[in-house]
Amino acid sequence: MILHVDANSAYLSWTAAALLEKGGAVDLRLVPSVIGGSEKNRHGIVLAKSIPAKKMGVKTGETLFEARSRCPHLLVYPPDYGLYVLASDSMVEILRQYSSFVERYSIDECFLKWEGRREESVKAAFAIKERIKKELGFTVNVGVSTNKLLAKMASELKKPDMVHTLFKEEMEEKMWPLPVGDLFMVGRATERKLKGVGINTIGDLASADKRWLRLLLKSHGELVYRYANGIDETGVSENCFSLHKSVGNSLTTSYDVTAFSDVRAHLLGLSEQVGIRVRKLGMEGDLISVWFKTEGFLSLSHQRRLPYYTASTSRIYENAIILMEEAWKGQPLRQLGVSIGDLVKKKKGQISIWEKTEEKEDRLNETLDAVRKRYGRESIIRARFANSCHKPLVGGVGDMEYIMMGGYEI
DNA sequence: TCTGGGGTCCTAGGACCC
DNA sequence: TCTGGGGTCCTAGGACCC
Numbered sequence: 001m002i003l004h005v006d007a008n009s010a011y012l013s014w015t016a017a018a019l020l021e022k023g024g025a026v027d028l029r030l031v032p033s034v035i036g037g038s039e040k041n042r043h044g045i046v047l048a049k050s051i052p053a054k055k056m057g058v059k060t061g062e063t064l065f066e067a068r069s070r071c072p073h074l075l076v077y078p079p080d081y082g083l084y085v086l087a088s089d090s091m092v093e094i095l096r097q098y099s100s101f102v103e104r105y106s107i108d109e110c111f112l113k114w115e116g117r118r119e120e121s122v123k124a125a126f127a128i129k130e131r132i133k134k135e136l137g138f139t140v141n142v143g144v145s146t147n148k149l150l151a152k153m154a155s156e157l158k159k160p161d162m163v164h165t166l167f168k169e170e171m172e173e174k175m176w177p178l179p180v181g182d183l184f185m186v187g188r189a190t191e192r193k194l195k196g197v198g199i200n201t202i203g204d205l206a207s208a209d210k211r212w213l214r215l216l217l218k219s220h221g222e223l224v225y226r227y228a229n230g231i232d233e234t235g236v237s238e239n240c241f242s243l244h245k246s247v248g249n250s251l252t253t254s255y256d257v258t259a260f261s262d263v264r265a266h267l268l269g270l271s272e273q274v275g276i277r278v279r280k281l282g283m284e285g286d287l288i289s290v291w292f293k294t295e296g297f298l299s300l301s302h303q304r305r306l307p308y309y310t311a312s313t314s315r316i317y318e319n320a321i322i323l324m325e326e327a328w329k330g331q332p333l334r335q336l337g338v339s340i341g342d343l344v345k346k347k348k349g350q351i352s353i354w355e356k357t358e359e360k361e362d363r364l365n366e367t368l369d370a371v372r373k374r375y376g377r378e379s380i381i382r383a384r385f386a387n388s389c390h391k392p393l394v395g396g397v398g399d400m401e402y403i404m405m406g407g408y409e410i
Numbered sequence: 411t412c413t414g415g416g417g418t419c420c421t422a423g424g425a426c427c428c
Numbered sequence: 429t430c431t432g433g434g435g436t437c438c439t440a441g442g443a444c445c446c
Contacts, residue, residue: 010446039411047414060446063412106446187444219420220443245418252414297413301440335414 001114001121002236004143004151005095005128007087008160010108011035011048014087015077017137032056033075036064041254042334047079051160084108090136098124101236111148113236118144118165125163133161149232150175152184171230176203186224190217202228244281248289248339249273251394256295256332263328263336267320268384269394270338275313276393278340279369284311285340288319292328293335302327309344312361313368316340 007013012035016028032053037043044064056071068074088107095102101113114121125142132140139161143154146167153175154166166174181191183202193216199205205213206228213221226232249270257263267290278285286309291301302323310316320338371380381392 037414042412043414044412045414061414065412109446185444189443246416248416250415299441303439305438337415339416 001116001118002145002148002151003112003114003121003125003128004148004155005091005110005112006141006143006155007091007108008139008141009048009050010087011079011084012050013138014084015080018080018083021137028075028077031075032058032071032073033077034058034064034067035079036067036076038078039064042252087136087138091132091140094131094135095128098128103236111151111236118167122163122165129161129163147230147232148234148236149184149227150230156182168230171206172203175230176201176206178202180205183224183227185220185227190220190224193217243345244283244343246285246287246339246341246343247274247278247281248337249277249394250291250335250337252335253333256334257336258330258332262390263324263333264321265384265388265390266336266394267324267338268317268382269391270336271317271320272313272382273393274338274340275311275316275365276369276372278343279311279365281343282346283343284309284346285343286310287341288316288323289339289341290320290323290327291337292324292333295332295334298331300327305342308358309346310358311346312358312365314361
């Protein structure tokens, strides 16, 4: 049996519980409220919403401006990622007492493998739900089934604070009447295409012609056809372990960037952050990418493969600059990003033609990382940032490296 | 005061090699 | 005389997830 545990309106519930603990008078979960970024800094979107806000039509991802236009008295609170990591950890700690197979799918969702019969797994689901509510002060939905896809679909049924089963024989009654867009992996674009050919419910998709779906949606057609029929053979990974394939950071600037000196400063801050994270993972990569979004919301990217693997801030930065010079035509920018990909585990004592300079680079970076670990992230910064209005470390939502995205494979 | 940030996977087209 | 074709890698962009 597989259980899927999903924290209800996670960011909002966690902030709500923390505010109550601090003596707040109002429970955000019971009034129209959202967690949202700073509009002044151009981060003004809805990250999470309360159920009363949802009832008024507020959607995750829309602008706070739109949300307020639907709901004029909306309460808006900023995210507290440090708190969310603590809440998530506490949830995982409880789940581990029920199974050694707990896969952390995201900050607020876990899969858990349960050895035993159906009735016992449902009992366990209720026990988990009640323990989290009692000990941590927030509610979860738990879905129970025989595979991850159905367990996840089950936990999405009615919210909050519910346990649902969704076994194969229950699909017709519980899943097939739902709109096709509710199926995992059917997003906006796929939904539009499916509706265009008269497939409106998950049931329609489940009984559609597989070859025809393949023509319409390529391999994605086969994937969603199988999901609509409850077919998913991926396993729950033990100890949450999965290797990163890329590490990137990006930043939406509070003003449109037009000067190359500003671009350089942002790229350095981003490269530093990416370097720190990839070194912490003990990995290195040979594919460097930059991407940016113009003031007109046009997204562009550019990448290059290096003839060597690296985890060095300087190497990442040098290459990011070259890529940016090649790709950027001077449009005003609102977002910049840097990433390193095709990561592999770093081998110790690797000798190459780069040995001299690279060993020096490695030692420098190791030293810097150690100082940061001991005295704080910004205890040591590059001279470029002294007396500058730019931040030495840019991007990221806090110290969340260990949260691994598992993902569905076919 | 309008539109985040971090990922994974797939596809199409071109380059390049044999 | 004439204008191949398969395999693989690279790149940019898009779709999806939380």
